Amino acid sequence: MSRGFHEYKDRIGGALPATPFSAEKHPDNLAGFLFILPNLVVFSAFLFGPVIYAFYLSFTEWSIIAGEATWIGLENYRDLLYPLPWANDWAVLDRPTENLWWYAVINTLTFVIGTVPLGIFGGLTVALVLDKRIRFRKFYRTTFFMPVMLSGAVSAVIWRWILSVDGIVNSLLAPVGLDHAWAGDPATALFAVIMIAVWGGIGFNMIIFLAGLQNIPEELYEAARIDGTSQWQQFRHVTWPNLQNTYFFVIVLAIINSFQVFGIAQAFAEGGPYYSTTVIVVRIYQEAFQNGNLGYASAMAFILFVFVFAFSYYQYRIRGQGEVTY
Amino acid sequence: MPKSNYDYPGYERSGAWYWLKTITLYVAITIGALWTIGPFWWTLTTALSADPGAGIVAIVPETVTFASFSALFDQVPVGRWFFNAFVFAGAVTIFNVTFDSLAGYAFARLDFVGRDRLFLLLIATMMIPGMVTMIPVYIILSELGWINTYRGLIVPFIASPFGIFLLRQHFLGLPEALGEAARLDGCNKFRVFYHIYLPLAKPAVATLVIFTFMFTWNNFEWPLIIATSQDMFTLPVALYTVRGQYVDNWGLVMAAATLIVIPPVIAFLSAQKYFIRGMTLSGFKG
Numbered sequence: 001m002s003r004g005f006h007e008y009k010d011r012i013g014g015a016l017p018a019t020p021f022s023a024e025k026h027p028d029n030l031a032g033f034l035f036i037l038p039n040l041v042v043f044s045a046f047l048f049g050p051v052i053y054a055f056y057l058s059f060t061e062w063s064i065i066a067g068e069a070t071w072i073g074l075e076n077y078r079d080l081l082y083p084l085p086w087a088n089d090w091a092v093l094d095r096p097t098e099n100l101w102w103y104a105v106i107n108t109l110t111f112v113i114g115t116v117p118l119g120i121f122g123g124l125t126v127a128l129v130l131d132k133r134i135r136f137r138k139f140y141r142t143t144f145f146m147p148v149m150l151s152g153a154v155s156a157v158i159w160r161w162i163l164s165v166d167g168i169v170n171s172l173l174a175p176v177g178l179d180h181a182w183a184g185d186p187a188t189a190l191f192a193v194i195m196i197a198v199w200g201g202i203g204f205n206m207i208i209f210l211a212g213l214q215n216i217p218e219e220l221y222e223a224a225r226i227d228g229t230s231q232w233q234q235f236r237h238v239t240w241p242n243l244q245n246t247y248f249f250v251i252v253l254a255i256i257n258s259f260q261v262f263g264i265a266q267a268f269a270e271g272g273p274y275y276s277t278t279v280i281v282v283r284i285y286q287e288a289f290q291n292g293n294l295g296y297a298s299a300m301a302f303i304l305f306v307f308v309f310a311f312s313y314y315q316y317r318i319r320g321q322g323e324v325t326y
Numbered sequence: 327m328p329k330s331n332y333d334y335p336g337y338e339r340s341g342a343w344y345w346l347k348t349i350t351l352y353v354a355i356t357i358g359a360l361w362t363i364g365p366f367w368w369t370l371t372t373a374l375s376a377d378p379g380a381g382i383v384a385i386v387p388e389t390v391t392f393a394s395f396s397a398l399f400d401q402v403p404v405g406r407w408f409f410n411a412f413v414f415a416g417a418v419t420i421f422n423v424t425f426d427s428l429a430g431y432a433f434a435r436l437d438f439v440g441r442d443r444l445f446l447l448l449i450a451t452m453m454i455p456g457m458v459t460m461i462p463v464y465i466i467l468s469e470l471g472w473i474n475t476y477r478g479l480i481v482p483f484i485a486s487p488f489g490i491f492l493l494r495q496h497f498l499g500l501p502e503a504l505g506e507a508a509r510l511d512g513c514n515k516f517r518v519f520y521h522i523y524l525p526l527a528k529p530a531v532a533t534l535v536i537f538t539f540m541f542t543w544n545n546f547e548w549p550l551i552i553a554t555s556q557d558m559f560t561l562p563v564a565l566y567t568v569r570g571q572y573v574d575n576w577g578l579v580m581a582a583a584t585l586i587v588i589p590p591v592i593a594f595l596s597a598q599k600y601f602i603r604g605m606t607l608s609g610f611k612g
Contacts, residue, residue: 031515032438038425042485047451050462057462129355133330142598143359146366149590149601151544151562157569158365158583161372161576168368199362207602225334260455263546267566281457288461289551298461305458312453
């Protein structure tokens with residue numbers, strides 16, 4: 001008889017498995033459900049229900065004015081995806097109006113590619129420096145963390161002033177002739193948004209990296225020092241490999257969050273100038289709440305949902321394996 | 327305090343190389359810190375200076391005046407916006423702590439059918455982007471006539487999977503024997519939770535309170551959608567709107583920004599530990 005069988009027999013007390021609802025197997029059935037009841041109601045009404053409803057909406061034409069849904073099948077998805085981005089020799093890259101969805105996707109990808117590496121490199125660098133025994137390190141840590149406290153929309157408004165035509169950045173750059181209408185030029189507006197996001201996110205990455213650094217056993221460094229290794233060698237062979245779980249977690253999280261950026265882009269330039277800061281969620285917001293096409297906007301939201309969910313699920317699986325705790 | 331290389335033989339705190347490295351390090355980190363803190367400082371100085379439109383890079387304004395603040399209070403309902411932001415963040419926090427501690431305890435310590443599957447399902451909802459549910463929730467609330475009301479603002483946020491997750495973790499770490507002893511003394515299941523375990527969960531509850539409050543205070547998307555008239559705005563939406571209305575009056579806009587920035591900064595400085603814990607656990611930033 002296999003070992004598994006005996007374990008199983010012990011676990012159920014040698015008796016046949018009880019029915020799922022029996023008080024013997026689950027003594028707290030009533031109390032348990034009463035305890036979670038408020039949450040179940042709220043989640044059903046505002047999370048589970050709406051996700052299913054959003055999926056249905058994406059197959060309908062629903063305008064705020066008409067206030068009712070007409071089933072149109074896959075039409076929303078077709079209108080959204082066509083013309084495909086490579087049609088007419090990638091015309092969408094030059095003319096946002098060719099297909100606003102793909103233009104928003106490209107803007108979002110640019111934003112992700114801009115913020116994620118900068119934010120992570122910056123956060124790791126700051127964490128490495130502030131993990132050392134330097135003077136005022138508490139003060140520095142607090143300073144770098146301060147922007148994280150702000151709503152993206154608030155930091156975007158502040159930066160809009162700093163980067164405005166006669167703002168601080170331009171008065172510093174004017175003597176060398178580099179002053180520029182940062183927010184007004186489609187070529188630079190998205191970069192300004194990227195910069196604001198990096199400014200607001202470095203402190204967050206720093207904190208997670210610091211937690212990761214503190215989890216590396218001190219003995220590993222001691223052993224390395226006894227071998228007389230240089231600081232770079234210690235980083236390369238002790239710190240870097242031991243941070244693997246942390247930077248995986250930070251990267252995936254940064255990607256998930258960057259794909260959903262909204263407040264910064266909306267408050268900095270309302271998606272403009274000339275759609276240059278129209279990222280996916282700004283696009284969804286415009287279509288749903290400015291143009292009133294809730295069905296069409298739901299189709300966009302659902303594509304975003306599938307993507308983000310797949311990514312998060314992947315992260316969740318890997319995170320479970322690595323057992324990273326903070 | 328971690329040890330440093332210099333506590334070991336063979337690593338000298340001297341020589342040109344050591345000083346070059348040290349000085350570069352301090353210069354770089356200070357420049358970085360100035361970059362992070364600068365916008366806060368300029369927000370304040372712009373709000374306090376007499377003529378902010380002229381593009382002066384004054385580190386300290388020549389004349390300090392509260393004219394922008396008084397103009398702000400005269401021209402827009404700042405008091406109302408503060409009130410709204412407190413009602414929104416306060417109510418969401420109170421509901422969350424109540425509901426999530428109940429559920430967190432149930433998922434940790436009560437044995438009911440399908441518990442672990444339900445918990446996994448709740449955790450999975452943390453991966454749903456906010457915009458996906460906002461459109462249907464907006465439709466539901468407009469059917470109920472809740473657009474532009476406090477109910478509409480608050481109710482969709484009164485429970486959070488993150489809060490349940492956080493408190494469950496904490497309850498799992500408390501000894502089971504405490505509850506068993508109380509049960510033998512005749513306490514019912516709710517009293518065991520309320521009198522024995524909840525008081526022991528104070529650190530986790532504090533984290534949840536501070537984190538939820540700030541997260542809600544900073545919420546921009548939802549009030550932007552649900553508040554259709556000025557008197558229902560919360561602060562981030564109000565700032566966004568003020569910026570649109572007073573395009574060239576940066577003194578006034580930054581006065582508004584200063585008022586919005588002060589509460590989170592004070593809260594953060596006084597409860598840093600809880601913030602950092604909340605944020606690293608949730609993977610959200612405010």
